[in-house]
Amino acid sequence: MTAPGASQDAPSPGAGAAELGGHAFLRGMPERYVAVLARACRPTQVPEGYRFFAEGDPANLLWLIRSGHVALDLHPPGRRLIVETLGKGDLLGLSWLVPPYEWQFGATAVQDTILFELDAALVRAACDADPGLGYELLRRVMSAASSRLQAARIRMLDLYAASSSVRDEA
Amino acid sequence: MTAPVLPARYRVAGRQEETHDTVTLDLWPVDQPIPAYQPGQFTMLYAPGIGEVPVSISGTGPDAGLVQTVRAVGAVTRALCAAGPGRLLGVRGPYGTGWDVASAADGDLLIVAGGIGLAPLRGALLSALGHRDRYRRIVVLIGARSPTELVFARELDQWRCSGAEAEVTVDQPSAGWTGHVGVVTQLLPRAGVDPARTTALVCGPEVMMRLTARQLLPLGVPARRIRVSLERNMRCGVAECGHCQLGPLLLCRDGPVVSYEVAAPLLAIREL
Numbered sequence: 271m272t273a274p275g276a277s278q279d280a281p282s283p284g285a286g287a288a289e290l291g292g293h294a295f296l297r298g299m300p301e302r303y304v305a306v307l308a309r310a311c312r313p314t315q316v317p318e319g320y321r322f323f324a325e326g327d328p329a330n331l332l333w334l335i336r337s338g339h340v341a342l343d344l345h346p347p348g349r350r351l352i353v354e355t356l357g358k359g360d361l362l363g364l365s366w367l368v369p370p371y372e373w374q375f376g377a378t379a380v381q382d383t384i385l386f387e388l389d390a391a392l393v394r395a396a397c398d399a400d401p402g403l404g405y406e407l408l409r410r411v412m413s414a415a416s417s418r419l420q421a422a423r424i425r426m427l428d429l430y431a432a433s434s435s436v437r438d439e440a
Numbered sequence: 441m442t443a444p445v446l447p448a449r450y451r452v453a454g455r456q457e458e459t460h461d462t463v464t465l466d467l468w469p470v471d472q473p474i475p476a477y478q479p480g481q482f483t484m485l486y487a488p489g490i491g492e493v494p495v496s497i498s499g500t501g502p503d504a505g506l507v508q509t510v511r512a513v514g515a516v517t518r519a520l521c522a523a524g525p526g527r528l529l530g531v532r533g534p535y536g537t538g539w540d541v542a543s544a545a546d547g548d549l550l551i552v553a554g555g556i557g558l559a560p561l562r563g564a565l566l567s568a569l570g571h572r573d574r575y576r577r578i579v580v581l582i583g584a585r586s587p588t589e590l591v592f593a594r595e596l597d598q599w600r601c602s603g604a605e606a607e608v609t610v611d612q613p614s615a616g617w618t619g620h621v622g623v624v625t626q627l628l629p630r631a632g633v634d635p636a637r638t639t640a641l642v643c644g645p646e647v648m649m650r651l652t653a654r655q656l657l658p659l660g661v662p663a664r665r666i667r668v669s670l671e672r673n674m675r676c677g678v679a680e681c682g683h684c685q686l687g688p689l690l691l692c693r694d695g696p697v698v699s700y701e702v703a704a705p706l707l708a709i710r711e712l
Contacts, residue, residue, distance in 0.1 A: 294629065341621065352613045355621045357630040370631045380618055420651075425611045429645040431586040434470035 286311060290386055293334045294359030295410055303403040310392035315384045322362065322377040329371045330390050332363040338383025342375040354418065355380060361414045373440035444534040445678060447486050447530030448474050450583040452523045453505065458591040460611065462556060463521040464509045466501050467529065472551060473504035474531055478538030479563030480641075480669060482664070483508065484677045486530030487519040494674035495520075496560035496693070497534060506531065507558035535677040537697045539667060544639035544677075550631065550661075552652050554583045554624055554644020558591050560696070561643050561671050569602040579631050581605040583624025587614050602656040625651050635660030640702075643669040650707050653700045666700035670707075 276306055287308035290296060296304060316322075322333070325344065331416065339357040343350050353375055365373050369380075371390070397404030453633070454466035474483065477497050485508060486492040493516045499507035500537045512521040523529060541564045549568050568578050576652050578601065584590040587610055599606050607627050609620035620627065627647070638661050642649045649668045656666055671682040672691045679693035691697055 304487065339620065352617070352621045354626075355609070355619075357620070357627075358632070359629050417626070421626055424623045424625075424647065424651065428585070428611070429648055430583075430589065430611070 276418060286313065289313070290334075293336065293386060295334050295361050295414070299406050299410075303400075303406055305405075306396050307388065307393065310389045310396065312387050314385070314387045315382065316379045318379055318381045318383075320379040320383070322379070323373045324376045325373055327373050329366040329373050332361065332388050332390055332393065334368045334386040335360045335362055335390070336384040336386065338385075339380045341378050341380050342410070343378065344375055354421070361411065363390075364411065364415055367394070367411055368410075393435060405439055445532060445676070447484070447492075448472060450506065450528065450529050450531045452525050452527045453501070455524055458593075460591045461521070462509060462512075462589075462591055464498065464507060464512045464559075464591075465485055465520070465523065465529075465533065467506045467508060468501065469504050470528065474506075474533055477506075477534035477563075479567050480538035480560055481534040481536050482560070483531050483533035483535065483673070484674070485510070485520060486532070488521070488528065488530065490519045491516040492530070492532075492675075493517055493520070494535075494671075494677070495614045496696070498559045498562040499566055502695065507562075509556065511556050531660050532677055535674070535692050536695055539641050539697050541567050541641075542574075544568070544665075545565060545571075547575070547637035547639060548577040548579065548633045548700075549575050549578045550633050550638050550640040550656075551578070552628070552640060552642045553581070553625060553646070555585065555589070555646040556591055557570060557644030557648075557669070558582055561641055562592060562595075565599065565604065569599065569604060572603045575586050576637065578604045578634065579633055580604050581624050581627045581631060582606065582608045583627075583648065584608065584610050586610050586612045587601075587619075589615050606629075623651075624648065628655050629653065633661075638665065640666045642666065646670070646707055649703075654702070656689075657700075661706065663701040664699045667697050668700055668703050669696045669700070670698060670703060671696060 287305045290308050291304040337358050339355050340352045340362055341355050449470040450467040451470055452465055453468040456464040458464055482494045482496045484492050485495040493606045495508045495510055496692055510517050510520045551561050568575055596606055607619045609622050609624055613621050640656055644653045653666050670691055674684040674692040675681045677692045679690040684691040
């Protein structure tokens, strides 16, 4: 399921589960759930400039970033706008969980990046089969989405503009 | 020692434009210099014939000189920003509390700056880098509105070479920007500092300082080891006029640097 350009380590479920469980996004998740996710997961690494997905593509995969960073972008005609960058410990991809399972932004590796890649269909199926896992995962996705929403709101406030409280008068 | 209330004469020896509205001045004493400063303290900087404003000290120069960074937000600061080499200015101080960088020794030092909030932190950073072996990690996280509004950008590589891990994020990237995009608080979880051994120095817009502290607390950094720099309308500098009162504090004396333990309830007060 990996897109061309990415290189993958040979999957080894036992070691993968331990490593996967150590990722900041999954920290504290019961081992039995991590073991289920590990079966849908492969370690991967991508070079700088690697295009994970484009706006409108089907959201078939999700990633947990282990190192490096990734830019989320939009492409209005003739331009590329970087919306946000993600880094170590972050979840890359939210749209895989929400119909119609299409990416709302594009994503490109800003530097060589190491990740866990998970098959979205397998993860969704595992969540449907075990609501306990679904709840644990949803809590984490919600936390990531909430942090990004808060960050977007803060950026809208334009905090670095000169505030009236520091304006001086002669 | 009480800082004098009469300004000492300083001459502008250098002027560096940081951004379209922010300038760093190198000031040399003409007569007796003001007493030695602690990083985090400020001076009252006087533009003759126009007025006086509080300005944090960003560092020291040769021969008891001062480095001060000013953002043009009104008549006095516009005059200060326009002051070219040779211009005489008045300096009172240093006033207020410092970052107490030395208390972070043997642990991780985390510096979080937003916008021009980097100016009062620069002295603390240089002080720590000057004694690099006393600290474990020195992590510097900087947020700016855009790449062109980043102050001290020219010094970033030097700080990294001296042992700081410095990351910059911007709200509005320009074409060709390959760094982080987002608010500075988003860099915190990625920094991977050891909360139990971290001292955090935070300066920037109050909302940003509050969010930073609120993110550090659940990670396990105690409120007493999160320090923020509060800005109010300092006038006299010696806790006499009351203009800078915030709750029980007169910030020109009891601040600007206070622990988040003290600052948290005060930052929640809706002021008149």
